[in-house]
Amino acid sequence: MQNLTELAPGSSAIVRDLPKQGAAFLRLREMGMLPGTKITFLRAAPLGDPIEIKVRGYNLTLRKSEAGRVLVEPASGPPPEPVQV
Amino acid sequence: MTRQPVFALVGNPNCGKSTLFNALTGLKQKIGNYPGVTIEKKSGTAYTQHGRPLTLIDLPGAYSLAARSPDEAITRDVLLGRRADTPLPDRVLCIVDAANLERNLYLVHQVLDLGRPVILVLNMMDLAAQAGLEVRADRLEKELGIPVIPCEAVNGRGLVEIKLALSRPEPALSRHAWDVPAAVAPAVAELQSSLTDADAKPPLIARAEALLLLTDPNAVRVAGSTPLSDRTAAILSTWKQRWETEGTDWSGILVNSRYDAIARLVEGAVIRRKQRPGTVSIQQRSDRIDAVLTHPVLGWLALGAIMTALFLSIFLFAGYPMGLIENLMDAAAQAVRSRMAEGDLRDLITDGVIAGAGSVVVFLPQILILFFFIGLLESTGYMARVAFIMDRLMARAGLNGKAFIPLLGSYACAIPGIMAARTMENAKDRLVTILIAPLMSCSARLPVYLLMIAMLVPGATFNDALLKVGIMTGLYVLGAAGAFGFAWLFKRTLVKGEPSLMIMELPPYRLPRLGEVVRQMLERGWMFLRRAGTTIMGISIVLWFLAAYPKTNDSGIGGEGEAAAGTAVAGTTAGTAVVGTAAGTAVVAGTAAATAAPGVPISPITLIAPITPIPPATSTATSATTSATSAAPEAPPPHSAIGQSFAGMAGRAIEPVIKPLGFDWRIGIGIIGSLAAREVFISTMGTVFSIENADEEPEPLREAFARASWPDGRPLFTPLVCVTLLVFYVFAMQCLATLAVVRRETNSLRWPAFQLAYMTGAAWLVCLVIYQGGRLLGL
Numbered sequence: 001m002q003n004l005t006e007l008a009p010g011s012s013a014i015v016r017d018l019p020k021q022g023a024a025f026l027r028l029r030e031m032g033m034l035p036g037t038k039i040t041f042l043r044a045a046p047l048g049d050p051i052e053i054k055v056r057g058y059n060l061t062l063r064k065s066e067a068g069r070v071l072v073e074p075a076s077g078p079p080p081e082p083v084q085v
Numbered sequence: 086m087t088r089q090p091v092f093a094l095v096g097n098p099n100c101g102k103s104t105l106f107n108a109l110t111g112l113k114q115k116i117g118n119y120p121g122v123t124i125e126k127k128s129g130t131a132y133t134q135h136g137r138p139l140t141l142i143d144l145p146g147a148y149s150l151a152a153r154s155p156d157e158a159i160t161r162d163v164l165l166g167r168r169a170d171t172p173l174p175d176r177v178l179c180i181v182d183a184a185n186l187e188r189n190l191y192l193v194h195q196v197l198d199l200g201r202p203v204i205l206v207l208n209m210m211d212l213a214a215q216a217g218l219e220v221r222a223d224r225l226e227k228e229l230g231i232p233v234i235p236c237e238a239v240n241g242r243g244l245v246e247i248k249l250a251l252s253r254p255e256p257a258l259s260r261h262a263w264d265v266p267a268a269v270a271p272a273v274a275e276l277q278s279s280l281t282d283a284d285a286k287p288p289l290i291a292r293a294e295a296l297l298l299l300t301d302p303n304a305v306r307v308a309g310s311t312p313l314s315d316r317t318a319a320i321l322s323t324w325k326q327r328w329e330t331e332g333t334d335w336s337g338i339l340v341n342s343r344y345d346a347i348a349r350l351v352e353g354a355v356i357r358r359k360q361r362p363g364t365v366s367i368q369q370r371s372d373r374i375d376a377v378l379t380h381p382v383l384g385w386l387a388l389g390a391i392m393t394a395l396f397l398s399i400f401l402f403a404g405y406p407m408g409l410i411e412n413l414m415d416a417a418a419q420a421v422r423s424r425m426a427e428g429d430l431r432d433l434i435t436d437g438v439i440a441g442a443g444s445v446v447v448f449l450p451q452i453l454i455l456f457f458f459i460g461l462l463e464s465t466g467y468m469a470r471v472a473f474i475m476d477r478l479m480a481r482a483g484l485n486g487k488a489f490i491p492l493l494g495s496y497a498c499a500i501p502g503i504m505a506a507r508t509m510e511n512a513k514d515r516l517v518t519i520l521i522a523p524l525m526s527c528s529a530r531l532p533v534y535l536l537m538i539a540m541l542v543p544g545a546t547f548n549d550a551l552l553k554v555g556i557m558t559g560l561y562v563l564g565a566a567g568a569f570g571f572a573w574l575f576k577r578t579l580v581k582g583e584p585s586l587m588i589m590e591l592p593p594y595r596l597p598r599l600g601e602v603v604r605q606m607l608e609r610g611w612m613f614l615r616r617a618g619t620t621i622m623g624i625s626i627v628l629w630f631l632a633a634y635p636k637t638n639d640s641g642i643g644g645e646g647e648a649a650a651g652t653a654v655a656g657t658t659a660g661t662a663v664v665g666t667a668a669g670t671a672v673v674a675g676t677a678a679a680t681a682a683p684g685v686p687i688s689p690i691t692l693i694a695p696i697t698p699i700p701p702a703t704s705t706a707t708s709a710t711t712s713a714t715s716a717a718p719e720a721p722p723p724h725s726a727i728g729q730s731f732a733g734m735a736g737r738a739i740e741p742v743i744k745p746l747g748f749d750w751r752i753g754i755g756i757i758g759s760l761a762a763r764e765v766f767i768s769t770m771g772t773v774f775s776i777e778n779a780d781e782e783p784e785p786l787r788e789a790f791a792r793a794s795w796p797d798g799r800p801l802f803t804p805l806v807c808v809t810l811l812v813f814y815v816f817a818m819q820c821l822a823t824l825a826v827v828r829r830e831t832n833s834l835r836w837p838a839f840q841l842a843y844m845t846g847a848a849w850l851v852c853l854v855i856y857q858g859g860r861l862l863g864l
Binding site: 020021023024026027028029030031032034035042043045046047048049050052056057058059060061062063066 | 148149151153184185187188191300301302303334336337340341344368371372375379380381382384385469473474476477478480586587588589590591592593
């Protein structure tokens with residue numbers, strides 16, 4: 001298990017856990033990032049923070065301070081389709 | 086006759102909501118603000134396919150009814166019938182991005198809980214198809230039990246079907262029942278009945294509110310304008326305590342179960358095919374563009390190029406229309422002058438009203454250009470990338486990346502910059518951005534900088550030029566550093582609270598929709614004229630009055646005969662370079678070409694913030710003084726006409742306060758005159774020192790400055806005072822027009838008052854340290 005910031009650009013993972021408390025994490029859940037959701041790490045911003053990920057077919061940016069508290073499990077198998085539903 | 090039905094249009098940001106709204110309402114739109122907040126309220130008249138009119142309200146884009154921003158709170162409150170100014174919608178038109186169905190349906194799922202009839206519009210069907218997605222509207226319709234209409238709002242496909250759906254007289258209520266998870270179901274039921282009984286909410290709305298209370302841990306935020314009754318609050322806290330001890334993640338359970346229900350829905354309704362070979366979906370194309378535009382090296386180059394283009398076009402393109410506006414205002418003033426007998430009323434019209442109108446309209450070119458660019462950046466999707474790239478830097482000051490464009494725009498003029506802060510959804514970040522924006526050195530400071538730098542470095546050698554550039558750069562950096570410093574301070578003291586979030590969708594790049602960009606630009610311009618324009622115009626008239634009255638005794642109407650009464654020649658008397666002439670007034674007043682009472686610093690031109698200075702209309706009065714001077718045998722008492730005006734009195738009154746900074750009352754008048762616009766300093770000082778046309782030809786004014794001295798003979802404008810004055814102009818809040826806009830944008834008098842106090846206070850303190858420190862060092 002690693003946190004979201006530790007993924008290599010282009011690699012995918014399954015979200016396993018994210019904090020129960022905090023407005024940021026409620027919003028992340030409401031935007032579709034839930035335990036069991038597949039995400040792809042796309043890139044970090046030119047200054048290293050924030051990061052951009054793909055979740056449920058759209059691109060989302062969040063800061064490392066939040067991403068560092070999202071636990072993920074690297075997904076095996078081929079990288080996901082560029083567009084998911 | 087029955088009331089015209091009210092429908093609400095609801096959807097995520099970036100799902101094509103505005104496009105659909107424009108397509109359905111055409112030009113029959115009303116744009117205003119929700120009372121009490123500065124959030125745009127858009128409504129319009131749409132017609133069903135059978136020609137029946139209905140009111141369509143375009144609610145702000147939202148991801149969830151568990152609102153996080155003021156925009157989302159409006160959407161929630163209108164849908165829950167909490168706003169007295171907006172009727173509870175009879176029906177809700179939900180629009181979703183068909184290529185991005187799951188996340189879009191989350192909001193729809195919450196809206197369905199409200200029990201209002203819902204029509205679901207699947208937008209961007211073409212883009213979904215490109216991505217290999219076949220979205221079966223009929224299956225969604227069957228599952229949800231509501232009309233589901235595929236559409237491509239951009240090219241008008243599906244509009245007729247939507248209008249037909251609007252025509253349906255009795256829409257079936259949603260059959261879509263989702264099972265509230267067992268863990269929280271009893272709490273929902275209990276809260277619902279309490280909200281119905283104790284809080285007098287309609288049952289279905291009570292249920293929706295109960296679900297929201299169990300989604301967002303912050304009950305106060307959910308309750309918003311309708312605080313919970315004690316009974317409901319007690320029930321809620323009892324349940325929360327119980328779950329706390331059990332370790333139940335109640336909020337997570339609700340969000341998860343909604344997404345589970347959505348997943349089942351989508352599974353049956355969306356068929357994923359292999360993308361046709363050779364086709365590129367919008368998301369794939371967007372990812373390729375992003376590889377360049379957010380690249381660690383290329384990304385900076387692109388951002389730099391785009392921002393330079395934005396900045397340059399404000400400077401270059403705004404100059405021409407601004408000059409035109411100034412000329413028009415001159416012509417108008419001239420026309421009045423030639424038709425009216427001279428007198429106070431004529432002065433009021435030409436120098437008060439027309440100049441005041443000019444001072445409002447002159448901001449429009451910059452506002453329009455900045456908003457055109459912002460619209461373009463938003464419409465293409467690049468705006469979100471700017472925030473993405475700049476976030477790290479802005480985070481240092483406690484802001485997020487979205488503050489970048491408003492602050493950059495403020496380098497041209499704080500007014501469009503502050504208006505651009507509307508793009509920030511976090512209320513606290515937006516407030517801090519508005520508070521610090523005027524610290525960015527705007528173009529109105531430039532003439533003052535140039536004049537005072539020329540005082541400091543009179544030479545023209547290459548090294549002098551370098552030094553000048555260095556000082557100028559230093560002033561710009563000082564302003565920006567001050568802005569960041571204060572942002573940092575305010576985020577830690579004034580608007581403390583939850584740190585700003587940076588959770589943002591990066592929408593796919595799209596071609597800009599020029600029509601919508603222009604439309605939005607015009608809306609912003611109109612809003613500025615309507616909401617801030619009246620205030621700015623009023624202030625201009627008051628400032629004119631303060632500088633023109635009370636008139637000196639001998640400046641009476643038709644005072645030509647008195648011209649010789651008391652005149653002065655600029656700088657003739659050593660020691661007191663104070664010279665404004667009371668009689669100059671009379672001469673001017675008697676001259677057909679003259680515009681105004683003398684010491685009126687606020688001519689149609691001077692009020693206006695020109696990027697390229699344009700000769701003031703008053704310049705026609707130039708020869709007047711000259712002719713009068715011949716009759717002046719000796720220096721008058723140190724009273725110019727402006728010196729005797731209210732502005733002059735104020736200048737003297739503040740002298741004790743500014744003396745520790747090395748400024749005398751004459752500089753005080755200049756500072757007060759700057760309240761109209763900072764560059765007015767120059768023409769005001771010109772009037773004080775009886776230098777005509779000072780903003781055209783600064784050389785005589787510089788010479789007068791060089792000769793100016795204190796009553797005891799010490800020179801006034803020492804290099805130290807010049808530096809202090811420059812720093813004062815960097816920090817001080819001297820723009821009433823900006824304050825008028827801040828009042829509108831923050832919807833309070835408190836924040837502009839605070840802004841005036843903290844900026845001017847900071848200016849005074851920093852200048853005190855510099856001047857007194859410099860004196861100690863023997864400068």
